[in-house]
Amino acid sequence: MNIIVCVKQVPDTTVVKIDPVKGTLIREGVPSIMNPDDKGGLELALRLKDECGANVTVISMGPPQADVMLREALAMGADRAILLSDRKFAGADTLATSYALSGLCRVLDYDLIIAGRQAIDGDTAQVGPELAEHLDLPQITYVAGAKLLDNGNLEVEKENEDGVQVLEVEGKCLLTVLASAFDARYMSVSGIMEAYDKEVEVWSADKIDVDEGKLGLAGSPTKVFKSFPKAMKAPGEVHEVTPEEAVELIVNQLKAKHII
Amino acid sequence: MDKKDYKNVFVFAEQREGVIQSVAFELLGKARDLADALGEKVVAMLLGCGIKDQAQTLIEQGADEVIVVDAPELKDFLSEQYSQAVGQIILDRKPAIVLYGATTIGRDLAPRIASRLKTGLTADCTKLDIEPDKDGEPEFRMTRPAFGGNLMATIICPNNRPQMSTVRPGVMQKMQRQPGRQGVITEFAPKFDASKFKVKLVKTIKADKQIADIAEAKVLVSGGRGVHDKEGFDKLQALADVLGGQVASSRAMVDNGVMPHECQVGQTGKTVRPALYMACGISGAIQHLAGMEESDFIIAINKDKFAPIFSVADLGIVGDLHKIVPMLTERIKKELEA
Numbered sequence: 001m002n003i004i005v006c007v008k009q010v011p012d013t014t015v016v017k018i019d020p021v022k023g024t025l026i027r028e029g030v031p032s033i034m035n036p037d038d039k040g041g042l043e044l045a046l047r048l049k050d051e052c053g054a055n056v057t058v059i060s061m062g063p064p065q066a067d068v069m070l071r072e073a074l075a076m077g078a079d080r081a082i083l084l085s086d087r088k089f090a091g092a093d094t095l096a097t098s099y100a101l102s103g104l105c106r107v108l109d110y111d112l113i114i115a116g117r118q119a120i121d122g123d124t125a126q127v128g129p130e131l132a133e134h135l136d137l138p139q140i141t142y143v144a145g146a147k148l149l150d151n152g153n154l155e156v157e158k159e160n161e162d163g164v165q166v167l168e169v170e171g172k173c174l175l176t177v178l179a180s181a182f183d184a185r186y187m188s189v190s191g192i193m194e195a196y197d198k199e200v201e202v203w204s205a206d207k208i209d210v211d212e213g214k215l216g217l218a219g220s221p222t223k224v225f226k227s228f229p230k231a232m233k234a235p236g237e238v239h240e241v242t243p244e245e246a247v248e249l250i251v252n253q254l255k256a257k258h259i260i
Numbered sequence: 261m262d263k264k265d266y267k268n269v270f271v272f273a274e275q276r277e278g279v280i281q282s283v284a285f286e287l288l289g290k291a292r293d294l295a296d297a298l299g300e301k302v303v304a305m306l307l308g309c310g311i312k313d314q315a316q317t318l319i320e321q322g323a324d325e326v327i328v329v330d331a332p333e334l335k336d337f338l339s340e341q342y343s344q345a346v347g348q349i350i351l352d353r354k355p356a357i358v359l360y361g362a363t364t365i366g367r368d369l370a371p372r373i374a375s376r377l378k379t380g381l382t383a384d385c386t387k388l389d390i391e392p393d394k395d396g397e398p399e400f401r402m403t404r405p406a407f408g409g410n411l412m413a414t415i416i417c418p419n420n421r422p423q424m425s426t427v428r429p430g431v432m433q434k435m436q437r438q439p440g441r442q443g444v445i446t447e448f449a450p451k452f453d454a455s456k457f458k459v460k461l462v463k464t465i466k467a468d469k470q471i472a473d474i475a476e477a478k479v480l481v482s483g484g485r486g487v488h489d490k491e492g493f494d495k496l497q498a499l500a501d502v503l504g505g506q507v508a509s510s511r512a513m514v515d516n517g518v519m520p521h522e523c524q525v526g527q528t529g530k531t532v533r534p535a536l537y538m539a540c541g542i543s544g545a546i547q548h549l550a551g552m553e554e555s556d557f558i559i560a561i562n563k564d565k566f567a568p569i570f571s572v573a574d575l576g577i578v579g580d581l582h583k584i585v586p587m588l589t590e591r592i593k594k595e596l597e598a
Contacts, residue, residue, distance in 0.1 A: 013408030014547075094381065095374060121407055123527075124383035126371035129339075133375035138458040139339050141368045155462065160364040162276060163467035165336075169459045221380030221420035225401060227413040230546075236558075238576035240565060243583040247591050250559060250584075253575050257557050259479065259503065259536050260595055 001054040001148075003045045004105055006115040006131070007038040007073060009066040013120045034069045037116025040179035044146060045114050046077045047182075052148050055079050059104055061089055061097060067200050074195035075187035082108075086204040091217030094126040099219060101127070102134035103210030104203070112154070113174040117142060128176035138173045144181035266421040269295040270355040272346065273304040273318055273326075274365055275311055276337070280318070282476070283361035286432040288322035290388055291359055295324075297390040298398055303327060303355065307345055309335035312447075319443030322435045326445050327353070333452055336461050337365050343372045345450040350377060352448075355422045357400055359388075362426035370426050380417035382425040393418075409527050409550035430475040430531040431554070472506060474523055479505025479536045482525055482552070485512045486541020486562060486581060493518065495582065496540055499589045502596065508532065510542045526551035540581040544569030561585070 011030045034042075045056045058073040060066050061084040070081035082104065089100055105113060113135075118125035125141070132139035144164065145157035158165045159178060187195075205212060213219065239249060254260045269291040273284040284304070291302045304323040306315055308330065315326040327349055333341045346369065350358065358373075360366035362384045374381035387403035399416060402425045406413045417423040474480060481500040483493055493507060500507050509519035511526055525532055527547035537555035542548060544560070544567055552558070553572045560573035561581045570576040577584065 011407075013410065016407055016410050094371070095378065098375060122383075123405075123408070124371075125367045126374070126381055126383055129368060129371035130375035133343075133372050138456075139368070139372065140459060141339075142364050158364075162464075164465040166462040166465065167459050168462050171458055173458065221378070222382060222415050222417050225414040225416045227406065227411050230405070230409070230412050235571045236574035236576060238565065238570050238573070238578060240578040243579060243587055246561070246577045246579050246584045247588045249575065249577065250588055251591055251595065253557070253559070254536070254592070255595075257536070259557075260592055 001048065001052065001112065002108075002110045003048065003054050003056050004108060004110045004113045005038070005042045005045045005056060005058045005073075005078070006101060006113065006127070007042060007058050007060050007069065008035045008116070008119045009033070009060065009062055009069040010035045010119050010121040032065070032069070034072060035116050035119045036179040037118055037177060039116070039184040040182035041114040041116050041175070041177040042073055042076060042078065043182040043184040044143070044175070044177055046185065048112075048146070048148065049077065057082065057108060057110075059101065060084065061092075061100055064202065067202075070200045071195045072187060074198050074200075075191040076185055077188075077191060081198070081200045083200055083202045084205075084208070085202050088205040088212060088215050091220060092215065093220035093222045094122075094124055094130055095221055096215055096217075096219035098127045098130035099134055099214055100205070100208070100210060101131050103208035105131070105135055106209040107207070111172055113137065113172075115174065115176050117176045117178050125176070128174060132174040135174070138169055138171075139176070140167055140169060140173065141176045143175045143177045146175060261421060263419075263421055266354045266356040268301045268303050268353075268355050268357075269298070270303045270305060270350070270353075270358045270422070271323070272358065272360045272366065272369070273306045274361050274363060275306065275308050275314075276365070278308065278311055278314075280306075280314055281361065281363070281429075282434075283363060283366075283427070283429040284318070285321045285434040286429065287359045287361060287427060288318065289435045290427070290432040291357075292322040292435055294357060294388060294390055294400070298356070300356065301325060303353070305329070305346060305349055307334045307342060315445045319445075320437050320439055320441045324443050326443065327448050328445060329448050329450060331450070331452075333457075336464070337368075338457070338459055338461065339368055339372055340456050340459065341452070342369050343376065344452055344456070345448075347373055347376050348450045349448055350422060358422045358424045360424070360426045362428045366426045370424060374424055377422070379420040379422060379424060380415075382415040382417070385425045385427050386431050388425065388427070405527075405550055409546050428531050430533060474506055474508045474525070475530050475532050477506040477508075477532070477534050479503045479538075480508045480525075480532060480534045480555075481505055481538045481540065482508035482510065482542060483513060483519075483540050484510035484542030484548075487513065490518055492541075492582065495585045495589075499538070499585050499592075502589055502592045503536070505534070505536070510548050511545075539569050539573070540585060542569050543567045544572065
């Protein structure tokens with residue numbers, strides 16, 4: 001079985017801070033990490049490899065620095081890593097990104113594509129399903145479990161608001177995976193040694209099967225009109241008082257708002 | 261493609277097990293504003309099996325027309341079946357705007373449709389407006405949090421139609437229901453291509469749902485790290501009980517297993533906007549604020565006077581919740597008995 005895993009290098013948004021004066025993101029000192037849901041997806045691929053044998057290729061689109069993340073994926077146990085890196089991809093929204101990735105998938109041999117549910121810098125959860133549609137593959141999102149059945153089909157657990165759907169899929173498909181369901185393994189020492197002997201292949205747009213007019217900014221239906229720091233509402237009163245006085249203040253407000 | 265051919269604001273009216281979800285009514289409320297600003301109509305798409313008789317409810321909540329697809333293929337949500345039906349409706353009716361709930365169903369379906377129709381989609385919007393563009397033409401602007409809630413971004417989709425977005429449940433306001441409101445109900449029969457139905461439902465395992473939905477509560481008494489443990493949450497529960505509300509939680513107390521995930525407020529939990537939100541022992545990480553700052557009235561109790569929660573609180577109390585909350589509960593009991 002050949003598995004493609006889509007991964008993205010993201011800033012760790014849990015430590016991103018906003019410059020309170022300029023209202024811009026402070027990027028210095030923010031570590032770049034493998035997106036957590038994507039890492040969960042890689043873990044699922046590696047478990048399938050452990051159980052039934054598989055060839056795992058990790059792919060990513062991004063700047064040359066993403067090489068580090070792909071080496072981490074190799075050290076975890078992936079067999080091959082390809083980085084799509086070309087100025088022609090710049091400014092891509094989710095549709096243009098998924099289109100570029102589809103062009104890469106089309107020239108690779110695969111039985112299964114795994115992506116993370118969403119990336120923590122954009123939180124859109126759109127690239128996976130959009131990629132599935134470009135490739136005309138069935139999709140299952142919010143995946144919390146998957147196993148190969150004797151008939152060659154996959155049985156997949158999909159989480160939703162009411163519980164879990166158990167689904168069976170026939171033939172090639174694309175899954176988007178929840179990090180919470182797959183505790184990712186650490187890199188092994190031998191894995192790290194081997195990862196630096198392996199090559200991270202860097203591919204430009206002319207190596208993949210795409211119409212270049214549909215890449216990057218030109219291929220993106222959505223545009224950022226503006227971005228701005230979140231407007232903070234004016235803070236109310238803050239009181240340092242005894243518990244008795246605090247109760248009094250709260251009760252008066254609850255009465256004024258007709259809550260009691 | 262001529263943009264002028266695309267008209268009206270469509271809403272995907274999500275139902276689960278035959279029950280129209282609250283988010284569908286919230287979307288209709290927003291769609292009503294947008295359609296009125298454009299001088300166009302609100303059209304709801306209701307898909308399922310045996311759901312036809314619920315179309316009138318959508319009209320009473322703001323739809324001018326309901327397109328019903330009632331088919332056995334649509335009994336349970338499956339991506340391909342629903343994508344075929346919704347995709348065909350959109351190609352046939354050419355809406356200017358399509359809104360979906362940012363639920364597990366909406367976030368599965370909407371990108372599939374966007375890719376099929378080669379159009380733009382903006383995820384998890386918290387604000388949708390019609391504003392004049394540089395030529396004075398009405399432009400649809402979609403605003404959403406980015407970078408884990410650290411920034412806001414306004415997105416436009418200038419040259420492709422329809423313009424589509426998913427909207428988080430709990431963010432938009434429903435319209436007051438108008439019983440007897442008139443509208444059109446249209447049935448639509450898609451041409452299903454069953455050869456593409458590669459995913460089948462084996463079974464559904466329902467989660468044990470003892471907990472009422474916090475997004476529906478009028479009063480939330482919410483606890484964070486400062487509550488310490490289960491016993492601490494018992495104090496919050498007693499206060500919630502006298503106020504007729506529910507208990508909610510920050511992410512920290514879910515991650516450490518004290519509270520269930522269903523109670524979590526914030527970026528990775530639920531968005532809530534109750535009449536009263538009482539934040540007890542919650543420091544107020546930006547991810548938490550993103551889920552509750554639209555509440556009508558916010559009271560915060562925290563020992564640390566520099567806690568960021570105070571920046572969104574209407575009334576802030578620097579103090580020990582373990583003392584204040586039980587005293588407050590007793591006092592409110594007396595007030596209500598008087």
